[in-house]
Amino acid sequence: MRDKKEILYIHKEGFKIIAFFAIIITLSNVLLFYFFNNFFVLNLLFLFVSFIFFALVVLFFRVPKRILTADENKIYAPADGKIVVIEQVFEKEYFNDYRTQISIFMSPLNVHVNWAPVNGTVEYIKYHPGDYMVAWKPKASEENERYTTVFKTKNNIEILMRQIAGKVARRIVSYAKPQIEYKLGDQIGIIKFGSRVDIFLPVNTKTLVQINQKVKGSKTLIAEII
Numbered sequence: 001m002r003d004k005k006e007i008l009y010i011h012k013e014g015f016k017i018i019a020f021f022a023i024i025i026t027l028s029n030v031l032l033f034y035f036f037n038n039f040f041v042l043n044l045l046f047l048f049v050s051f052i053f054f055a056l057v058v059l060f061f062r063v064p065k066r067i068l069t070a071d072e073n074k075i076y077a078p079a080d081g082k083i084v085v086i087e088q089v090f091e092k093e094y095f096n097d098y099r100t101q102i103s104i105f106m107s108p109l110n111v112h113v114n115w116a117p118v119n120g121t122v123e124y125i126k127y128h129p130g131d132y133m134v135a136w137k138p139k140a141s142e143e144n145e146r147y148t149t150v151f152k153t154k155n156n157i158e159i160l161m162r163q164i165a166g167k168v169a170r171r172i173v174s175y176a177k178p179q180i181e182y183k184l185g186d187q188i189g190i191i192k193f194g195s196r197v198d199i200f201l202p203v204n205t206k207t208l209v210q211i212n213q214k215v216k217g218s219k220t221l222i223a224e225i226i
Helices: 012-035 040-060
Strands: 007-010 062-065 074-076 081-091 097-106 113-115 120-128 146-152 158-165 172-174 187-191 195-201 205-207 221-225
Touching (some): 007 012, 012 040, 040 062, 097 221, 120 172, 158 187
Antiparallel strands (some): 007 062, 074 221, 081 097, 097 195, 113 187, 120 146, 146 158, 158 195, 172 187, 205 221
16 A cells, blocks of 8 residues: 555535635624724634634645555545444345444544545445434434445445434535446545444454544555455
8 A cells, every 4th residue: 555645625615615704704803893993802812713713614624635555355444533333233224234334433623525445336325314413323324314325346345335414514415426436535525514434344344443543534444355
């Protein structure tokens, strides 16, 4: 595997939101300084807080460009975050049999782009409307708003990836298209303002991560088909 230096840029989904907050924050500060010019310290405090808030909004939409050379039998993290679930479960939407589930929780401070975890063709994709319970709860995988995407590798291994909305995240964007081949590291979506991604693997998969381990999307090797 060869990992090149990361280059950061702003995700296209963030342009309108960043522009909106820039206008609102600028107008708010101008009006505050104009109508309450006797409260200089308060105005400076508001300016500082609004600057920090705006910086966090911009930071949320940052995207690191990560380029890897993939092995067909290896699966990489599809998102930045923390491993919160590693267990064998019965996956009933697509496989209807037991799979190894690995779940990654993304906090509001994590990068929120989602990447293809393998080189593979999209065999199945489906949007499910749903609830917005806290993303780390087990039921979130089946009851929250979510996108399910299944990749099929050249070795005929199917990997199911599920993007799940959370308590704060209220919008999932998926770019995946049926019968299109994606490479490891291709962007396939973004979940706005904190959530979770589940990966369902064959039961003979060798898991290479642990609970509470921090991972980086399209960079951390999480499992290997044996």
